Amino acid sequence: MPTHPDESSYTAATVAVSGGRPPREQGSPVNPPVVLSSTYVSHGVPQPGEPLYTRMDTETWHPFEETIAALERASEPGVVFASGMAAIASVFSFVPVGGVVVVPRHAYQVTLGFADDLAARADVTVRRVDVADTDQVVAALDGADLAILESPTNPMLEVADLPALLDAARQRGVLTAVDNTFATPLGQQPLTLGADLVVHSVTKYLAGHSDVVLGAVVTDEPELARRVRGYRTLHGAIPGPWEVWLALRGVRTLALRVERSQATALELARRLEKHPAVLEVRHPGLESDPGHARAARDMHGFGSIIGLRPRGGREVADALVDAVRLWVPATSLGGVESCLERRRRFPTESTTVPDDLIRMSVGIEDVEDLWADLRRALDRVPLESSDGAPA
Numbered sequence: 001m002p003t004h005p006d007e008s009s010y011t012a013a014t015v016a017v018s019g020g021r022p023p024r025e026q027g028s029p030v031n032p033p034v035v036l037s038s039t040y041v042s043h044g045v046p047q048p049g050e051p052l053y054t055r056m057d058t059e060t061w062h063p064f065e066e067t068i069a070a071l072e073r074a075s076e077p078g079v080v081f082a083s084g085m086a087a088i089a090s091v092f093s094f095v096p097v098g099g100v101v102v103v104p105r106h107a108y109q110v111t112l113g114f115a116d117d118l119a120a121r122a123d124v125t126v127r128r129v130d131v132a133d134t135d136q137v138v139a140a141l142d143g144a145d146l147a148i149l150e151s152p153t154n155p156m157l158e159v160a161d162l163p164a165l166l167d168a169a170r171q172r173g174v175l176t177a178v179d180n181t182f183a184t185p186l187g188q189q190p191l192t193l194g195a196d197l198v199v200h201s202v203t204k205y206l207a208g209h210s211d212v213v214l215g216a217v218v219t220d221e222p223e224l225a226r227r228v229r230g231y232r233t234l235h236g237a238i239p240g241p242w243e244v245w246l247a248l249r250g251v252r253t254l255a256l257r258v259e260r261s262q263a264t265a266l267e268l269a270r271r272l273e274k275h276p277a278v279l280e281v282r283h284p285g286l287e288s289d290p291g292h293a294r295a296a297r298d299m300h301g302f303g304s305i306i307g308l309r310p311r312g313g314r315e316v317a318d319a320l321v322d323a324v325r326l327w328v329p330a331t332s333l334g335g336v337e338s339c340l341e342r343r344r345r346f347p348t349e350s351t352t353v354p355d356d357l358i359r360m361s362v363g364i365e366d367v368e369d370l371w372a373d374l375r376r377a378l379d380r381v382p383l384e385s386s387d388g389a390p391a
Contacts, residue, residue: 012071012186013255019070020063020248032063034245056233060241064248068206068216071185071251072198076225078218079232080244084181084201085110086237087215088148090228091177091197092118095146100125102140102147106156106350108179108201111148113348128350131160132291138168148199150179151188152291155343155359157282157307159291162298166194181205181334186258187299191220197228204334205304207250208257212243257336257364261304264370265362269306271371277378279356282307305333306360308340316381317342317356323377326369333361338370 010018022028035058040051051057061080068078081087088111095101095118103115105128118124127140131149137160141147147169151160162178169176177197178190184205190198200206202214217228232238262285269283284295285302295302310316321329321342330339344355362370 019067081215084215090231099145210335280309326373338363
């Protein structure tokens with residue numbers, strides 16, 4: 001098993017580099033190896049911890065699972081999944097038939113789609129809430145079995161008062177899970193605030209290179225960890241060894257990537273806010289943003305996502321996406337490359353998300369190159385849409 005120094009005194013940036021390393025023995029490799037085997041030699045009754053079959057466990061997962069747990073300050077190893085949605089599905093499995101789940105009104109659209117599917121086939125009541133409205137969320141917690149929270153939310157970047165909401169949920173006996181994909185463990189560690197479970201789309205910032213699809217769940221509770229692992233085994237939602245190894249390699253540079261992309265995002269948001277072709281900019285780092293005070297209080301950094309609404313509506317937003325040359329018009333986020341897309345292209349997206357909203361994932365390119373590309377595109381967009389809507 002990998003060993004590493006006592007990480008309790010280290011920052012997350014250091015843990016990202018030091019976690020999950022092999023033992024420090026003469027001749028040992030610095031990086032953990034990849035084990036490519038579907039099955040293991042086994043005589044008699046397998047003992048606890050002995051590898052048997054890769055759907056159940058494989059040592060290639062362990063370094064990543066130990067590292068993500070250390071990043072989130074969890075006492076139990078994390079559980080890595082084949083995708084972020086597989087991880088989310090394992091969390092939804094805690095909702096009984098006929099139960100109640102609280103979800104953000106603005107969240108990852110497939111999370112909301114999964115909740116709606118549960119409502120249709122398992123008689124589950126889904127309560128959608130504005131996570132920025134603490135009173136509304138607390139009221140919705142009464143009688144709930146599970147609350148899945150995002151902060152900042154996808155794609156509207158609303159910021160929740162997580163300490164207050166998690167405390168209210170615990171007082172009411174409601175299981176809580178926080179999707180920490182946008183903030184990353186560098187920005188916040190929800191378990192330390194009282195969350196029961198933390199979910200990640202590892203595909204995004206943790207892996208960081210847009211080349212793997214993975215998810216993870218982290219918890220402090222041994223029983224919750226056992227149930228999440230059991231779900232992964234029974235549903236076959238297991239990741240491949242190469243993907244997990246690549247994700248761990250990505251984690252090693254997490255701090256460098258996030259620190260640079262966050263700084264660039266804030267600078268771009270400030271410039272966009274002043275451009276005459278821009279109607280609205282959402283970014284928690286802006287003092288004008290509704291979530292700024294909470295983010296400044298509870299987070300370390302403001303994230304690398306910007307919400308942009310150009311003047312002129314949806315047609316102008318589409319034209320802007322088509323006009324950029326350095327920014328990549330693509331869905332997903334958290335990679336080294338800067339991406340953007342107009343939201344509400346998908347039928348499952350909440351109708352309260354403006355159809356002219358462009359979600360921008362800022363990468364690690366030079367800030368001046370990114371700005372020059374955006375400014376050139378903004379300067380080219382029409383002053384009004386084809387239907388005559390004023391800019």
